[in-house]
Amino acid sequence: MKAIEVLDDQQLQLTDAEKPQLKPGEVRVKVKAVGVNRADLLQAAGHYPPPPGTSEVLGLECAGVIEDAGDTGRAQGERVACLLAGGAYAEYVAVPEGQLMPIPDGYSFEEAASVVEVACTVWSNMGMLAGLEAGQTLLIHGGAGGIGTFAIQLAKHLGLQVAVTAGSEEKLNICKQLGADILINYKEEDFAERLKNQCDRILDIIGAKYLDQNVKALAQDGHMVIIGMQGGVKGELNIGRLLSKRGTISATALRARELEDKARIVRSTVENVWPLLEDGTIKHHIHAVLPLEQAQRAHEMLKGGEVTGKLVLSV
């Protein structure tokens, strides 16, 4: 089969590869479309190695058709979306059955392929871990990105007040159109001053650079969840301030979870989020679709920082 390989100079190139073999409990999916994630950029740069025992090929989400159901009893030809530890930048990928999801009604392969990571990430952190409740205030950093746009819509549906940060008026306008209530241009304003002691929940992709400000912004009994470290890995934590608020900080990732844990998240996401995709409550925006062989160009676009919504590779 064809698959994208990361060359020594970190360039991406389409090459021939072995079709993946199935382990017990896995199906082989013929990939139709792949979502591109920031984590793929990290992995291509050598910073985010795949968990032991998983594919070396990039690609954390896809949609396609079951080509070989293995020992699972699933139907050959079934259309599926897949949460993956890797392997989607290819014509075929092996998928543990617990990570298969139906294609949401009315969704194309491209739309389904690119909604899996964001839906599972936002739901597992905000729905399952931190718990969002009507009347709370949620702060979302990078409101106009893939995670941000999704989280704004989910939180507004659940009845929260939503504050966002972004780096331009254009991006803040996107957030506003999706329902965000408080818009902060981080280049012009200190979000921690504006939102001091007000944020019941924070969804953070920045990490170290925002740690102290996030603790300032937290409300009593607040819970911040860090899912990215675009602003560095080590930061000073003011435990005294956190304690005075009875605050909680979690840091999580999807990829290295046990199969059972992933299956639990996938089930809960399909149950709680798929209906919101199907009835249009949450709108999923694709920035562009490129053919798989242009994976290198897609990565460059994402690095450029001007992508709003998701990039998809079609296979």
Added chain:
Amino acid sequence: MKAIEVLDDQQLQLTDAEKPQLKPGEVRVKVKAVGVNRADLLQAAGHYPPPPGTSEVLGLECAGVIEDAGDTGRAQGERVACLLAGGAYAEYVAVPEGQLMPIPDGYSFEEAASVVEVACTVWSNMGMLAGLEAGQTLLIHGGAGGIGTFAIQLAKHLGLQVAVTAGSEEKLNICKQLGADILINYKEEDFAERLKNQCDRILDIIGAKYLDQNVKALAQDGHMVIIGMQGGVKGELNIGRLLSKRGTISATALRARELEDKARIVRSTVENVWPLLEDGTIKHHIHAVLPLEQAQRAHEMLKGGEVTGKLVLSV
């Protein structure tokens, strides 16, 4: 009435004071015994001011008899233990009804007065917030102190493996007798090396000084709860390491909680912990009982670091 006053030189002295007036929903308790806490030392030194609207007098827990039931409908003469925001180093204290607890069967006023803070603290953090489950490993810092000895017994009852740190063989022996499985003298061994990636739960009273080591010791999906900062307020947090474990850090305190929140904790503690005190599953150890007028001496003993179990003032 008589009450302890903190003089300008931070010495404690028995003086005359106004009997506390009742607000709606409060009862006045004639104090029989008061538990001494490290937080009282902090407050006497000017570092832990009482929450707005609460008594300036020291003392966070007591036991006694209801002298005036106010508008609550409680019975005059009822024997009660009390969780307080302050005011117990005195002959009388005003107590919100939600913070009254029965005296555990078989307990003296001295025993009841000195078990309230530790029981509510350990249960609210380990039972209600972090959740302890059989088979988990719990690390307790300061295993031989008031919090530590209580937490060891609770965790062993719930079927956990318990690791403790302490600063002497004598203290570690106390922990061992209470059921602790892994004994670490922090003066001789790095607990983070010994327990790397193994601790599902950590109950921490040290704060900044142990922050990085605690994150190292945390297991996958681990949760550490910081309830004290004997080792400082600001520490470096390795978010990358926390994220790789999907770890959670909470920092909490009882004193500044809303009345409703305290009442919720008190109810849950009485329901879940009182039976364990009454049937002897958890043994409560008093180090010494001194008369109220020797509060200064009691504080000096606690500062000295050689107290195992609780100090009590009798009124």
